[in-house]
Amino acid sequence: MNASLSWIKAYVPDLETTDQEFFDAMTLSGTKGESYTRLDKNLEKIVVGQLKSIEPHPDADKLVICQVDIGTEIIQIVTGASNMKVGDRVPVVLDGGRVAGGHDGSANPEDGIKITAGKLRGVLSNGMMCSIEELGSSREFYPEAPENGLYIFPEDTQLGADAAEVLGLRDTVFEYEITSNRVDCYSILGIAREAAATYNLPFHMPQVSVEETSEKTSDYISVEVRDTDLCTRYCARVVTDIHIAPSPKWMQRRLASCGIRPINNLVDITNYIMLEYGQPMHAYNLDTVAGHHIVVKRAADGETFTTLDGQERKLDSEVLMICDADKEIGIAGIMGGENSMITDDVKTVLFEAATFNGPNIRKSAKRIGLRTDASGFFEKGLDPVNAEDAINRACQLISELGCGKVTSGIVEAGAPVAPQKKITLEPDRINALLGTDISRDEMVAILKREQITVDGDQIIVPSFRQDLNQMCDIAEEVARFFGYDKIPTTLPKSSATTGKLTFKMRVEAKAREVAQFCGFSQAYTYSFESPKVFDKLLLPEDAKERKCIRISNPLGEDFSVMRTISLNGMLTSLSTNYNRRNKDVRLYEMGNIYVAKKLPLTELPDERMQLTLGFYGEGDFYSMKGVIEEFLDSIGMLDKVEYDPKAGKPFLHPGRQAKVVYDGEEIGYLGEVHPQVCDNYDMDTHVYIAVIDLPAVLPHASFDRIYTGIAKFPAVTRDISMVVPSDILAGDIEHMIRQRGGKILESLELFDIYEGAQIKAGFKSMAYSLSFRDKEKTLSDDEVSAAMKKILNGLESMKIELRS
Amino acid sequence: MMKEKLDQLREEALKQIKETDSADRLNEIRVAFLGKKGELTGILKSMKDVAPEDRPKVGQMVNDTRAEIEKVLEESKTRMESAIREAKMKAEVIDVTLPAKKNKVGHRHPNTIALEEVERIFVGMGYEVVEGPEVEKDYYNFEALNIPADHPAKDEQDTFYINADLLLRTQTSSTQVHEMEKGRIPIKMIAPGRVFRADEVDATHSPSFHQVEGLVVDKDITFADLKGTLAEFSKQIFGPDTKVKFRPHHFPFTEPSAEMDVSCFKCGGKGCRFCKGEGWIEILGCGMVHPHVLEMSGIDPKEYTGFAFGVGLERIALLKYEIDDMRLLYENDIRFLKQF
Known part of the structure; x- marks a missing residue:
């Protein structure tokens, strides 16, 4: 969410702050700033000047020599621009000033471009006249600027005035990360409300009064909401005698500060309201609305609908539609239809401000594959009270800007507006939760700063704060404005507890320690891999390892099954090293394999921690066997270990493999990797691996030792x-x-x-x-x-x- | 007369000892003077010619002479051996700057180093280390953490699903629920483990990474306790001068919630490329356990409160070791691992 400081100040006029201070203060009270950008970055010594004369350059066909009145004096500037005439007012960078970028609109250099007086083809030039691109912006946000050439100010612009100021660039845009619980802060008003609370300053909502004609809205339109579970409120207003024109500069500048391109008064007003109130609106050409009747209902399965971008969309019965008497005219909360869109010759407009079921919009947008600015708002779950305020504010602007005539009254339908929520103010419990000693009065004062009133011991929750439900929510409000930094720092005074690792973790730590002492470095590999791994490891079709758990929405085939054997990660890592010509590489990994008890999976799989060792280079089968024995010795298991050459591992050399057996039970295996498997992993060398299944080891492992004495008699x-x-x-x-x-x-x-x-x-x-x-x-x-x-x-x- | 003879013999022996620098020659001298057929023995044999009353005195003189010669012989031998050893050592001088012969010890992965640090700190503060399953039920990963089916946070976390009910856990917070369900209070635990999010692999993202979850539930646990605990943790892991900053944030399973920044441990808070000039680095999310979460796990929120936090191990490892690409952590190039 972007918000410019000047727009915020429109509602908090007493706010006096610097960019950095504002950024920090808002972040500490919970409106986290991501970054901020000064719109006048690198714009120095730029004033409004007027062209007094334009003469050809004696030595250059493409240059002209201009005398420019900058209010205090007349200076000479040589330029290559050609779109100006004598009398035009233009931005002029003076000697020693700075502009943001070049006139071609390419990426702006970090420190801008310094402008100094100098000779151009032998003629002195005391500065530069600028295009909108050189001022760091573009035609997108200043549609009146020429495609190529100098920006030209209106005739009444004062000479010598600060050009950046005149262009509305003396402003800072803050980018905020809004958390999902604070739907109200996806609006300039919401952020301004937080700013007022943060600085404890008065907050001024726009004063809304709509100038209405004598015609009744209800004579123009009727509304019926059939699925009130998906549409909580639908407000409609009608504007007649539409007059499309550019919106005023102040509105264009505010839209531009949020990255929205000005188009015309009607479009700009809806966008403006979306930013100001956080309420998307939709405008229909009323003449296309059959029966002047709106029905809000679910679509039928398999229906198709053409949205205003000309794309045909497939619908289903969970998609909510806006319909007229005959047909669908928009996908609720996502995009309007081509059949009812506003055209340049529109006469009468139906304005819609509605609130929909957030999750439904989110899922519909996903299924249809169309996520719009509007759906982004609606999916958060908007405030039905705010919808009415927003449509009224829009209609106020319609008449103020001469965009049309607003008929009398709102036509609305939907679920009944929920009664006002109340929460008991419990200062003692709040203090007990926070570890603070904040007085009741201070708590009430903090809530008041947030436009939340307290009546007796009851907190009256405003409709825009749907996130406040219970004591802990109020505690957070109190804590935020009391200051997280002022809450004391203590340690729990609770009952004594003993810190410890589980036995399994201690055995794992021992495995890591032994592996490291034996020269193995620790690898981490992914838990999911490609099902092709089974073929690479030469596992037969009926191998139990192939009974693997599939991820239903993997990042791709290569990450689609949960590993049932730990070797692929190890061999891949060894191969990476081998192919980078690293010598004598020894790696180990501690990681789970996932063994399904039954497929398809109905219960949690068996997660088995594997100690996997692998190396190539110096060493042989017996070096690997030595590592296994060091580990088993360290956990008191060496005495009963045997090696059975009939290990039956297809991925190992048939004559160089062994099952590691403890007291008759298989606890792992080791061997030389089958040359075919080495080929599959692009390794042309002898590779040795060992795997110990920790769950098999744990019941027998022990750190207990008994001293047996040192022999006194000769051997x-x-x-x-x-x-x-x-x-x-x-x-x-x-x-x-x-x-x-x-x-x-x-x-x-x-x-x-x-x-x-x-x-x-x-x-x-x-x-x-x-x-x-x-x-x-x-x-x-x-x-x-x-x-x-x-x-x-x-x-x-x-x-x-x-x-x- | 006998005395003169003995003196003469002693002088002669000492002279010969002095003149030699060979151990063999020393032995010859010993045999010549002190041996069975040696000169001193000869003198002893002539004792029979001495008057019986003088014999003890002469005997004493002979013994003294023998002792003196032996002593000088021994000293000389020691000196000679020591000279030989010196000479030998002079010949044995080595170039200590030649390369070391290292024991080829392996290296811990940066993730493990970070994990062991975190475990050490919290075990020291009386926390139990526990584990939970990586393939998890939707209930434990979401619902029991106050993230019901329609909650936007469920989308935000880009979950890998096995089926409608089972998934790869997106956060170690699921372990909180398992621990609370055991019904043993007080709870003071950390739960490290692997978590999964459907993020494409790049320099700052990995579809699998590691978190450590922390949970304390008891009577009278406060937000101030949360602050104190995490401040202590930060000092221990990032250095004693580390400052912490708590910012309000939102997590569905905690309220109030916070994100914690630490003063940049590279620049001390002045601003550098690691903290992007801000002086602070975001480290973890935390908060007071939401009463609804306690309730769902069978703990009475009127009687007990708690705090929880979650920290990313990779994040700590990347920051501490100035690793600029997360992919290095899963590639296992030995030239990378050897640096830790």
């Missing part, structure tokens, strides 16, 4: 070197050794593994170092030998040969 070590059939897993051998080694087996370590020339085909050589220790005593040779014997028997039964 005995024995090495075993063996030749093992290739298909036997190290994990199986280790499992057997641990079982047979018994309590005294402290640890085992694979220190050599070899497959190749010296070993027969189908076998690999492996060597373990076993360490035995008893916590209570020094082990005897016999004890160790007994344990070793069991282990060796075990190896034999697995068809493993010992090497000498």
Whole structure:
């Protein structure tokens, strides 16, 4: 919402302020300024001058030499303009002055253009005469300006006067962000009312009295509202003897300050009222209104209607229409029809000021695909009382500006106007909510500043303040004008509470910590992705991951399904790095996947937090396995972890993948990414990933530790070197050794593994170092030998040969 | 006579020790004088020629001589070893300006840094950290927050829908409702999490971002408490000199409502490119929980009041680290992540 300071001052005449101060004060009382623009920015030393003579330039065909009377003296100016004649009054920038831009209307430089006296083709020029573009505006807002050339003032303009002032440019336009609850502030009057309250100054509403003819409006028009749920009020007035002409300069300037182009008196008045009162109006050519009868009712499904922009619109039974006796003549609150539009030869006009159901207008505008200035207002839900005030004000301007004759009275229909709302003033509760000690009198005074009256303990809520309903709303009004800054600053005196993270969050924090120590940096990727991801990951048609949740209104196919597997984000991020030639990249992510319990979705899905790790460059499968083990160790889960090569993940290398199993239950997987998947993600390198499903981990995770003492007795070590059939897993051998080694087996370590020339085909050589220790005593040779014997028997039964 | 012999022997030993600079030679000297076949042992062997009454005295003299030679030998050895070590270290000088061999530690994402900061501050003030679902029921995201079906705010938030009843939450405020419904008062919680809005990706927008919601409900909670709490938070996160400014605003689920600005932590409030010359930066929205919201969640607004606030994590991260493009946060280029 834009509002110029001069227009606001029209209703708050005592307002004395600077731009910045006004901007800040309004923001602090709740009318948030976005920015403000001085209309006379970079306009310096520009006066009204009169051309006394125009002579040709001796050395340039396209230049002329002018003598210009600027009130105090006559100066010589050389110009290339040609639209002026002797006697014309024009804007003149004096030596050392400044203009906003060039005459071609291109973007204005930040600091404008400085004008200095100088010679043009050898002839002295003491300034410059300007076009409207050079003054920072355009023909759009100054329709009387010529298309090309100097702006020419009316003949009665005073010589030497400040040209910016004469043009109405000594003004500042403020842009406000109005919150959805303050419908009344989408109007200059609303903002002026806030300004008066902010500065505690008198507020002057326009004094409205309509000069009416003796003819009765009701003889011209009748109105019937059939759907009062969608049209709360419909006010109609009639203007006869229409005389179309330009509107006066003051009105044009005010419209222009809000970015609205002046057209003619009739159009300008409706636009003016929309800005001043926040009430859009519509004008129909009454001669096209069949039966001089208006019916407001819902459209029929599938009907079409041509709006005044010539477009055919498809309607449905939730769209409210303005109709005459025979046909539709406008889409209520959105746009009038081509069949009833005002033309230059219009004689009699029907003015409509109505209020409609806001949400209905919003939805209709959306469905029809036509959002207009008017619908933007109506969808907020307008005040029915204001509609009547606005149409009267419009008719006052009609007769004042000689635009036509207003017939006598309003014809109206609609729902009964709601009774005046009352709220009990409860100073104690207000103070208790705010933490303040504001007196009742001060509260009453604040409300009065806002044009809200208090009768006894009852607050009489004006119709324009539909947002005020209960004590907390009044508390906000009091707080705003008391000053948010003056409310004390305290901390809650409430009962003591303990601050804490959930166990899940602590495990997640541990995962982040371990990943970082292992060299992984944290990635964040989106929760939604393309359904094509499943193909990229080589998931079969019946894979459970394909049972995904679809967003009904996604930003596009690429963001249309909620992820059911966390790899796409990781592989995409790794690919981004790989293709930017970043070396040795390690990333991890903590993020949810969304698993539907049933599709289509009827209840909330299972949101499963995944720790996803991925890297390329330095490292291999076992580096990734090491990270998993560091994490599991940190949450007390390392002892029962096993790796099952039959992981069944189609997106991983078939020979280099493992399920991570804890106590028989799958808690995640890891492996080398399938070369085809690497291709799909444009990576020509080995990529390793691991995923840990946190909900599977949480029931087993623990931060508890018990100190077991540091061994006092010596360890005995024995090495075993063996030749093992290739298909036997190290994990199986280790499992057997641990079982047979018994309590005294402290640890085992694979220190050599070899497959190749010296070993027969189908076998690999492996060597373990076993360490035995008893916590209570020094082990005897016999004890160790007994344990070793069991282990060796075990190896034999697995068809493993010992090497000498 | 024996004394002279011993003195002579001592002089000779000390002289030889002094003349040498080799550890081997020192050992030879030790053997030559003090060894089993050494000169001093020889003298000891000749004790039998000494009168028995003089033997203790001579014995003492021999022992003193041995002790002295040993002492000098030991000193010399120590000196020599230390000289050798010095020489060795001189040869071991390195160029300390050569590149470091770093442990390849990974880096936290700026969002997480901001989140951990916010959590630390509020946990310190006695807030519990909780979570809510990202796929949410319309009721929790809108209706229970005083945003009924026809409310314009529902359009403003450009919601991603799964179906008529389920959506991707547009605000962590939904967690407020879950927490209030538990019926445990006092409530003092923050709820961080991912939220979604149908905004096209550009330098300042992302269809998915993160918020931290805060909620306090108890007897006698005031707007002044809200101000005090957020002022303390701002000082802790943006620095002790940070000033706060509360501006009236509107949210359907709070009344009175406010937006909070902090004095620009880059320029201290003088005005710079970060605060667009204003000296203030908008940080969060907040307010007193609307009585209707309390009521809908089963809390009696006549007995209890509360305040709530919501802050964007990305906003804090972008501002604090002067990140000029939000897309960087979701691209995961290692050259970006390494800077944090």
